[in-house]
Amino acid sequence: MKTIVLNASPRKNWNTAQLLKAAMAGAKSTGAEAEYIDLYDLNFTGCRSCMLCKRKDVKRCHCYWKDELSPVIDKVYSSDTLLIGTPIYFGRPTSQYFAFMERLRFSSLSYDDYSNYFKGSVSVGMFLTMNATKEFYDKLYKEKFEAYADEFKSLNGEVYLYPAYNTLQVDDYSKFNMSSFSEEEKKKVHEECFPIDLGNAYNLGVKLSQSNSVE
Ligand SMILES: Cc1cc2nc3c(=O)[nH]c(=O)nc-3n(C[C@H](O)[C@H](O)[C@H](O)COP(=O)(O)O)c2cc1C
Structure with missing residues (x-):
C-alpha cells in the first residue's frame, strides 16, 4: 500500500504539517509505505495550458510540463492513499494547493467527452487548519470546503475532510499585533483540542490505509 502525503502549508512543522505527520504515522502503522512532500519546497506553477496531456496517443493522467510537480502528480495517481493538508487562507485553500489541483485534475x-481518464482508485484524507472556530467554519466555510474535497472524487476512492479549528498561529501572541485573538483561549484549544485532532488524524490515516488493503 502506498500513501503520499502533501503539505500545502508553507510552514513545515506547524498545525497542518503536524496533522499530516500524525495521519502518516497512522498509515505507516498498517504497513503502508509513505512519502511526505512539502509542496512549498517545490518549484512549480499551476497548469500552463501546454495541452500536451491532450495530445492524441499519449499516456493519460500524466502532466507533461517539466518541473518539480509533474513527478508528484505521477506519484498521486500511482498511490493507494493521498493525505493532503492546507491551512485556510482568506476563506480558501492556499495558492500552492490550487496550483497542484489544476495540474492533477x-x-x-x-x-472528448469530459469523462475521467483515471480508472484507478486513490482514497483521500483532506486536512484543514484555521483560526476559525467550529461555529464560524460551519456557517461560512463548510459548504465551500466540502465542495473542494468533492473534487477528489475524480480519484475514485473514499474522500474524508477533517477540519481542525481555532489553531495556534504563533507561539507568543504578546510579540505581535494580533489582539483580535485571545492568547489564553488559543493556548487552551491548542492544549485541549489539538491533541484530539492529532489522534483523529492518526486514526484517519489508519482507516484509509485499511480500507484500501481490504480491496
Ligand atoms: C495569509 C493568511 C491568511 C489566513 N486566512 C485565514 C482565513 O481566512 N480564515 C481562517 O480561519 N484562518 C486564516 N488564517 C490562519 C491560518 O489558516 C491558520 O493559522 C492555520 O492553522 C495555519 O496553518 P499552519 O499552522 O499549518 O501554517 C490565515 C493565515 C494566513 C497566513
Missing part, C-alpha cells in the same frame, strides 16, 4: 480530464 487537468491531466485526467478528457476533452
Whole structure:
C-alpha cells in the first residue's frame, strides 16, 4: 500500500504539517509505505495550458510540463492513499494547493467527452487548519470546503475532510499585533483540542490505509 502525503502549508512543522505527520504515522502503522512532500519546497506553477496531456496517443493522467510537480502528480495517481493538508487562507485553500489541483485534475480530464481518464482508485484524507472556530467554519466555510474535497472524487476512492479549528498561529501572541485573538483561549484549544485532532488524524490515516488493503 502506498500513501503520499502533501503539505500545502508553507510552514513545515506547524498545525497542518503536524496533522499530516500524525495521519502518516497512522498509515505507516498498517504497513503502508509513505512519502511526505512539502509542496512549498517545490518549484512549480499551476497548469500552463501546454495541452500536451491532450495530445492524441499519449499516456493519460500524466502532466507533461517539466518541473518539480509533474513527478508528484505521477506519484498521486500511482498511490493507494493521498493525505493532503492546507491551512485556510482568506476563506480558501492556499495558492500552492490550487496550483497542484489544476495540474492533477487537468491531466485526467478528457476533452472528448469530459469523462475521467483515471480508472484507478486513490482514497483521500483532506486536512484543514484555521483560526476559525467550529461555529464560524460551519456557517461560512463548510459548504465551500466540502465542495473542494468533492473534487477528489475524480480519484475514485473514499474522500474524508477533517477540519481542525481555532489553531495556534504563533507561539507568543504578546510579540505581535494580533489582539483580535485571545492568547489564553488559543493556548487552551491548542492544549485541549489539538491533541484530539492529532489522534483523529492518526486514526484517519489508519482507516484509509485499511480500507484500501481490504480491496
Ligand atoms: C495569509 C493568511 C491568511 C489566513 N486566512 C485565514 C482565513 O481566512 N480564515 C481562517 O480561519 N484562518 C486564516 N488564517 C490562519 C491560518 O489558516 C491558520 O493559522 C492555520 O492553522 C495555519 O496553518 P499552519 O499552522 O499549518 O501554517 C490565515 C493565515 C494566513 C497566513
